[in-house]
Amino acid sequence: MKIIMLGAPGAGKGTQAKRIAEKWQIPHISTGDIFRANIKNGTELGKEAKQYMDQGLLVPDELTVKILLDRVAQKDCENGYVLDGFPRTIPQAEVLDKELAKLEDAIDFAINVDVPDENIVNRMGGRRACLSCGATYHVQFAAPSKEGICDKCQSELVLREDDQPETVKKRLGVYHEQTQPLIEYYTKKGILKSVDGTQDMEEVFLSIVKILGE
Numbered sequence: 504m505k506i507i508m509l510g511a512p513g514a515g516k517g518t519q520a521k522r523i524a525e526k527w528q529i530p531h532i533s534t535g536d537i538f539r540a541n542i543k544n545g546t547e548l549g550k551e552a553k554q555y556m557d558q559g560l561l562v563p564d565e566l567t568v569k570i571l572l573d574r575v576a577q578k579d580c581e582n583g584y585v586l587d588g589f590p591r592t593i594p595q596a597e598v599l600d601k602e603l604a605k606l607e608d609a610i611d612f613a614i615n616v617d618v619p620d621e622n623i624v625n626r627m628g629g630r631r632a633c634l635s636c637g638a639t640y641h642v643q644f645a646a647p648s649k650e651g652i653c654d655k656c657q658s659e660l661v662l663r664e665d666d667q668p669e670t671v672k673k674r675l676g677v678y679h680e681q682t683q684p685l686i687e688y689y690t691k692k693g694i695l696k697s698v699d700g701t702q703d704m705e706e707v708f709l710s711i712v713k714i715l716g717e
């Protein structure tokens with residue numbers, strides 16, 4: 504099964520993608536996580552991506568597409584995957600579709616986690632990230648058992664630089680302009696499914712399970 508998660512920054516794509524990956528035993532692929540791992544390791548790719556990410560802008564399509572296509576060509580993706588944060592532009596979606604079509608394959612579902620802008624800034628302010636293992640917490644809605652420490656790997660949790668309120672507002676603007684058109688793109692393809700992302704995490708997941716089937 505090949506799934507795409509759509510939604511504004513902070514809508515809960517990552518939270519749900521991790522659960523889908525676990526239930527269906529497919530890899531969770533987050534382009535944001537790949538970029539952050541590269542920044543942490545000081546690679547050339549990381550240096551390039553950081554310039555855009557810190558400003559709340561998208562990393563250029565060419566670079567992003569290459570990374571994603573390399574990733575989905577790996578053996579663990581044979582039975583499908585859940586993409587979190589890709590595609591974020593129409594050209595990214597078109598390249599993905601074209602590459603899949605070459606293999607007589609296609610995306611099965613695009614799940615839109617729908618959350619209004621008003622809820623986003625609050626959610627992002629409370630998000631805490633583990634840059635070592637990619638786990639995500641929320642000070643109010645998904646607190647770690649020990650404040651500021653990752654449950655999974657004991658590393659220190661951080662408020663991501665791009666989760667500061669000013670950058671979040673910028674990212675929301677970028678989302679509406681460049682990413683939201685994908686909702687229409689996948690609606691036309693007949694594979695868009697929307698879920699109400701303002702429900703609590705468990706309820707959002709149950710809505711998704713209903714769509715994907717047990």
Ligand code: ADP
Pocket residue numbers: 511512513516517533534535536538555556557559560561562563564567587588589590591592595665674
């Ligand atoms: P969030 O989960 O809050 O939406 P991500 O971790 O997905 O954030 O992305 C963080 C940043 O990484 C984005 O603001 C953007 O700069 C960059 N990025 C991630 N995925 C893509 C993509 N598909 N295209 C371009 N830039 C991307």
Ligand code: ADP
Pocket residue numbers: 510511512513514515516517518519626627629630631639640641642644645700701702703704705707
């Ligand atoms: P995205 O990947 O779309 O940027 P995340 O999954 O990282 O979003 O979620 C953003 C923040 O909101 C995180 O701190 C997460 O713990 C929290 N969160 C996710 N889903 C919900 C929800 N349904 N209700 C409340 N908080 C949520």
Ligand code: ZN
Pocket residue numbers: 633634635636637638653654655656657658
């Ligand atoms: Zn961790």
